Every structure is written in C-alpha cells, then in structure tokens.
Amino acid sequence: MIFPFWDWTIIILIPALFLAIYAQAKVQSTYRRYSAIPASSRKPAWVVARELLDINGLGNVAIEMVPGELTDHYDPRSRVLRLSSAVYNSPSIAAIGIAAHEVGHAIQHATGYLPLSIRNAIVPIASIGSQLAIPFFFLGFIFGIPSLMDVGILAFSLAVLFQLITLPVEFNASSKAITALFSSGYVSIREKEAIEEVLGAAALTYVAATAMAALQLVRLLVLRGERE
Numbered sequence: 001m002i003f004p005f006w007d008w009t010i011i012i013l014i015p016a017l018f019l020a021i022y023a024q025a026k027v028q029s030t031y032r033r034y035s036a037i038p039a040s041s042r043k044p045a046w047v048v049a050r051e052l053l054d055i056n057g058l059g060n061v062a063i064e065m066v067p068g069e070l071t072d073h074y075d076p077r078s079r080v081l082r083l084s085s086a087v088y089n090s091p092s093i094a095a096i097g098i099a100a101h102e103v104g105h106a107i108q109h110a111t112g113y114l115p116l117s118i119r120n121a122i123v124p125i126a127s128i129g130s131q132l133a134i135p136f137f138f139l140g141f142i143f144g145i146p147s148l149m150d151v152g153i154l155a156f157s158l159a160v161l162f163q164l165i166t167l168p169v170e171f172n173a174s175s176k177a178i179t180a181l182f183s184s185g186y187v188s189i190r191e192k193e194a195i196e197e198v199l200g201a202a203a204l205t206y207v208a209a210t211a212m213a214a215l216q217l218v219r220l221l222v223l224r225g226e227r228e
Helices: 008-035 046-055 093-111 114-143 147-184 189-226
Strands: 062-066 073-077 082-084
Touching: 008 073, 008 093, 046 062, 046 082, 046 093, 046 147, 073 093, 082 093, 093 114, 093 147, 093 189, 114 147, 114 189, 147 189
Parallel strands: 062 082
Antiparallel strands: 073 082
C-alpha cells in the first residue's frame, strides 16, 4: 500500500520495492524450475501431505484442492489444508515442498506455536488497521488534523506488527517441512537442498512485504513530522 502522494518521501520505499520485484521474480523462476523435476518418491503432493499429517497425529486435518497457482494455505479455523490445483497431484520437488510447508503450519497450530497463535489473534485488528490507516492519515494530512494522522499511523503499526510476526511463522513452517520430508525419506540430500531453495524463495516474499510495510510506516512518520 503506497500513500497517494508523489513527494520526496517516496524514495524511502525504493529499497523495499526493488526487493519485492526481485523476490517475486525469484519465487516464480524457482517454482517453475523445480515444478518440472519430480521427487524421487514419485508421490503426489497431497499424498505426501496426508502421510506427514498422519505421522504427526493430525488425521483430523482434511486436505482439499483449490483453484489457482501458489494459492496453497492451511486454514486453522476449519483445520483444512488447501493445496492449489497446480500442486495437489504433482509429484514435483516444488509441489511436495509447498505441501510439506503447509503441513508445517498445521503442526504449529496443533502444538500451539506461540507466534502463530499471536498472528491468528491479531488478524482481525490488523486487517481493519490496514484498511483504515491510509484513509485516516490522508484526511489528517490534507486537512491538517494531527490527531487523524496519529490514528492512521497507529492503525498502520498494527499491520506492520502482523507482518513482523508472520516472519518467524513462515520460517519455522519451512524448517519443519524440510526436516519432516528428509527424516521420513521422501527426499534425498540433493532434493532437500532444492526444497530449501524453493521455500527460501517463498520466504523472501514475506521479507519483502515486511520491509515494504516497515518503510511505509517510516514514510508516514516522516510526513507526520513535516506537519509539526
């Protein structure tokens, strides 16, 4: 989300913008490369996910296929692991890595992983905050009402907090995925390194999003200071 003014403070966002572009290109190229290479187990991603869930005592977690590409996610409310149509039946290195990553989130949920619990708890207020932040700040900036600008900054801070908490959640899920796949014999050492590359590229997109949110907050603070 970029504040709708073109002024000198836009340069604050440039590093994060370049990082975001690089991260998106990296995740797409890495995903395409390893989507074309089947893992040695030759098992579809949904089967690997099912077996990993069962190994971890999560037989109550269902697996569903959803449309799209890279739309994979774990829904803690309904305890459903959803795999994209591009991943669900694929035996590729990329597919089983992504599926295992989502299993990692299911394990986090089942074991009460604290950062995930915090993230789930603040989702509603972070969502509202991200929607209201810029309108409040915009009105305060235009009409010279510092209190509205402060409300906007506070609301946006909640969105930044959400991004920050997301980082350990995603990195931990990837770590659990890589360990589970390798220890259970689904991948070789070489394939383990490939999956680390796939999940590392995906994690970079979260780092970029966090950097963008943090620098946007800095920009709002700078603009707020200019109104003093």
